[in-house]
Amino acid sequence: MTATEIRELTIERVRQGLLSRRFSALELAQAALEFAQKENPKTNAYLHFCPERALEAARRVDAQLAAGEDPGPLAGVPVAVKDVILTRGVRTTCASRLLENYVPPYDATAVVRLEQAGGVILGKTNCDEFAMGSSNENSAFGPVRNPVAPDRVPGGSSGGSAAAVAQGTAVVALGSDTGGSIRQPASFCGVVGITPTYGRVSRYGLVAFASSLDHIGPFARNVRDAALLLQVIAGRDPMDSTSAFAPVPDYVAELSGDVRGVKVGLPREYFRDLTSETGEKIAQGVELLKRLGCEVREISLPHTEYAIACYYIICTAEASSNLARYDGVRYTRRSPHSETLSDMYRNSRGEGFGAECKRRIMLGTYVLSAGYYEAYYLKAQKVRTLIARDFTEAFREVDLIVTPVSPFPAFRLGEKIADPLAMYLSDIYTITGSLAGIPCMSVPCGRTREGLPVGMQILARHFDEAGMLRLAYAFEQAGGAEV
């Protein structure tokens, strides 16, 4: 297989190749691994590879094919998995020094399901430490470079997964999203990324960051592949009590391409200050939606301006609690310079966490501490209700909402890292949907004059991934990536 062939693989092409015996799953896995390992130094998208596991999965697919069995919807498909998602026997570091040598004793449910469907996991991808960041610069193992423009960030926190899919070193990937960590890197790298409804995909085996906001979701180079991967990982899991019972529809069957009469809302609060090239591209994207027959109208989400403050109180509070378990006793690296137990905790955590994790632990501990809980945490929980209510009201008028994913395209490495507040503010368009728990996605919507990808965000009602994907598919098929 040539490099170009590997880079342009889709789930469908893999399937055709296997069924026509043009290549075996093992040959594909070997070629894909070799290609990914050779290309990886350009981006640092993968932290480590798991060739043994990949080849074993591929052999299983070949055996099923030889026996005339159905090897599953992801048969032989090379997949990358964000390194905050547990893989049994394969290191899972969360891009943190603390977990540098952590080898999980079990698999995440999403990992089990994608391997049962025939997927071949090539390796684990880089990200911001414990998924905290918007640029992938908070990784303890070096930043990821954007494959489209190597002097730029790939976005974060799932920067490695987005970069691997954009670079062609994986066909699809799993990421995690708490406040935009799938959608924003997808938009920066020019690929499709989905944050499903809260509870749609089991989080069993996802290292917890902010439990009321965490999601696992897919990356792909096209809408159909993203829909297929979502199909495989979605659904109730007894191991995650927050996973939803709602039945999972056939997402791929819903990709009709017909979106005539679909009511699309544009929230005026999102477009008010958007004067950049990103705004121009989204406007062109909206024109395309109109030509496809969508009924576009302006709507209002009045509490948008409070979303960032609300989000960074809730997510840091939950993070400070979730990260308390990294104490140097059970699975994290332990500081060698400690006389007492208390010193050991403090030193292990102080030496192990990077700057952003420390900042969030501090903020979260502060907003939960005696005397501040009501003023910050409880207040934010109430504002979250108002933000969620904004969406409920809006979805009485429209079927879907369209916005930019980010106010700007991929920025330069180092550009924002010195100013944490400025970095937080860049999440403005993605965190509202996260707070409401609704499904949202990024679909490519043209490029800036410099050639940087722009992403259009589509938001839908709870559990209406099918409607969201239908619009994204129609948009993509009509040339949305080139508007």
Place this chain on the structure above:
Amino acid sequence: MKISEEQVRYVADLANLRLTDEEVARMCAELGAILTYMDKLNELDTSQVEPMAQVLYEAEETATLRDDVEGPTLGAEAALANAPLAGAGYFKVPRVIER
């Protein structure tokens, strides 16, 4: 909002987090700026609003309970495998009580 070094050290203590003097100084400035921004929420009157305690839950309260049947567990060896120090089936930590 101004955050003093003393407050930063107090919170770091609550969080079991050792910070260097340099980190304490930086946290004062950064947390101060971020918390000032967060005060924006006080513009909203939320006296009549319920806090969002549950994101989304569409099933009966008992739906997530499983039957009380034993299943396989991790086992001590696997549970201890990642510990920085373990022995005799236990996690080992520095001395807690002085003799």
